[in-house]
Amino acid sequence: MAQARNNRTRNLALIGLLGLIAVGFLVWWFMFRDTSAASVDSVAAAEAREEAIAEAAANNESAEAPASADMEEDENQAADGAGSAVDSGQADSATSAGSPIEGLWAVDSSIGTFDDACLDVACSSGFVGFRINEELVGFGAKTVVGRTPNVTGTMQVAGTQITSVEIVADMTAIETDDSGRTSALKSAAGGLETQRFPEATFVLVEPIELGSVPVEGVPIEVNAVGDLTVHGVTNRVTIPLTAELQAGLVVVYGSLVDMQLGDYDIPKPTSVVVLSVEEIATMELQLFFSR
8 A cells, every 4th residue: 555655646647847948948949949030141041042033033033924915916016007117226235234243222121021030040131130148047048139120221232333322221120039028128227228219220331343244143242341230329330241132132141249338339149037138149131222
């Protein structure tokens, strides 16, 4: 009898221990597991961009097909009515357009989709964001990723130079993989204080020399020197970027590593579950430009 009671007690204790382990695992899995999204220079991010560009190109082809058919019909009717064509002596507009990238480009937020995957896998849309490491009480390190898809801006290209760039990111729209963390980050305790400082901006101060006219699908690595304003503080920075011409779009992505929070008067985020936060962050951007 006593032996059976002892066995039952041990079994109950074992079941209780396994239950606690299971609960702890579930808490870690859903709340503290490092589910940070891939960086912009990763294979996963490249695949997400490719899918977004392919989808945009397919949509453009579908939209242009009926218009092309109507134009061809109009040209045939005009030819029937006017007889033989007369040479006007004017250069064809297609041959006098110059560089295929010359002119004014604008951030195109219609490319890709900003969804949950942007925060824990890889992002197909344009965004500006950050990565920072934090130490959680009892659960170890975690990389926090915050991104905002609400980005506007322009890029001017003349010859083989990018002569001006102005980018504005809406920090009030920044998201992380946890709504509680997102709200905390936007507050004064979280450091960003988005009500006081709703925008982050970048303004190019030196032309970027491309060296030659970009070739379709061939990436070009450049350094963008400009004034970065975050949390109301402006600093001169150099951001390594990769630019690529694809399907009528200019894709730009890159990261500014070792961004010191103190340089922008951003206090280290504080929380009951956060043991410590690194004093440096990485700023990321991924943008699609169209004309």
